[in-house]
Amino acid sequence: MTKTMKISEAVVRRLPVYLRFLNELHKKNVQTVSSQDLGHKLDLNPAQIRKDLAYFGEFGKKGIGYDVDYLIEKIRQILKIDKVIPVALVGAGNLGRALCNYNAYLKDNMKIVAVFDAQPNKIGESINNLKVKPMQELCPTIRELSVRIGIITVPAAEAQSVANQFVESGVEAILNFAPIIIKVPNEIRVHHADFTTELQSLAYYLDE
Numbered sequence: 001m002t003k004t005m006k007i008s009e010a011v012v013r014r015l016p017v018y019l020r021f022l023n024e025l026h027k028k029n030v031q032t033v034s035s036q037d038l039g040h041k042l043d044l045n046p047a048q049i050r051k052d053l054a055y056f057g058e059f060g061k062k063g064i065g066y067d068v069d070y071l072i073e074k075i076r077q078i079l080k081i082d083k084v085i086p087v088a089l090v091g092a093g094n095l096g097r098a099l100c101n102y103n104a105y106l107k108d109n110m111k112i113v114a115v116f117d118a119q120p121n122k123i124g125e126s127i128n129n130l131k132v133k134p135m136q137e138l139c140p141t142i143r144e145l146s147v148r149i150g151i152i153t154v155p156a157a158e159a160q161s162v163a164n165q166f167v168e169s170g171v172e173a174i175l176n177f178a179p180i181i182i183k184v185p186n187e188i189r190v191h192h193a194d195f196t197t198e199l200q201s202l203a204y205y206l207d208e
Contacts, residue, residue, distance in 0.1 A: 011052050012079075017042060018049070019075045025068045034065035076109075085110045086145050088171070090162045091153030092117040092125065092132045095177060099151065104128040110149070114141050118158070135165070142169040149173045156180040163190075 021042060025033055039046035053059055053071075056078050060066045076082040087103075089096055089112050096115065103112045115132050117123065125132045133141060141147075150166035152159050152174060159178035166174055173189040176182055179196055 007055055011055060014044070014049075014052055015075055015079055018052075019072065019079070022068055022072045022075070026072060030068055032065045033068055033071075035060065037065070081109045083109060085149060086113045086147045087111060087149045087151060088114040088116065088138070088142055088145075088147045088166075089151040089153060090116045090135070090138070090166075091151075091177075092119075092122045092127065093153060096151075096153040097127055099153065100127045100130065112151070113145050114147065116141075118154075138165055139169040142166075142171060147171055149175065152176045152178050152182070154178055 018038065021038065022033070035046040035049045038044070038049050042049075050060070053066075057074070059071050059074055073082070087110055089099060092115050096117075100112050100115060103110070112130070115127055115130050116135055116138050117132050118135050122132050123134050142150075147169070148171060150162075150171040150173070152162050152166075154162055156178050159176060159180050160182050163174060163176070163182040163184055167184055167188055171188070173191075174182070174184065175191050175193060177193050177195075179194050181192070182190060184190055
């Protein structure tokens with residue numbers, strides 16, 4: 001892949017799906033997998049899978065398929081998760097706690113290393129060996145720990161303020177769970193995870 005090649009967001013979003021399934025194969029000691037098998041298990045077109053992976057190199061062998069461990073390694077490199085990526089979370093409520101607990105369970109290289117909250121009664125609480133810090137410590141902590149990604153799990157009214165502080169502190173990307181569109185500079189990547197809109201769109205497909 002050349003640096004000037006533009007990879008679509010759809011391709012990038014499918015890579016973690018491939019990685020998750022490959023990790024399951026690794027746990028079962030499966031050594032090779034074909035694009036047909038991947039497509040069947042993931043309900044995707046095998047040609048689309050081959051095309052997605054071909055953007056980044058030639059990883060498979062005709063008649064044999066993909067070496068599972070090698071492809072895991074390469075996808076992790078492509079997604080830049082072959083090294084530890086420090087993450088900070090703001091909002092130590094139920095959702096924030098659940099995300100911290102799940103992150104600890106995953107034992108992945110994307111690690112939540114700091115948790116913040118504006119509520120005085122939350123400060124000092126422990127979530128998976130992380131002490132909840134006050135918002136006043138967000139900027140120095142993010143810089144000290146070289147945090148690159150921020151997660152927002154606060155009410156909508158507070159989300160933009162948190163996003164502004166993340167930007168000022170130097171984070172490069174934000175995952176926003178608040179039910180509001182936040183505005184950030186163009187160089188900051190934002191993904192929105194809104195449970196309400198997902199449920200509402202699902203309701204459209206229900207039978208009358």
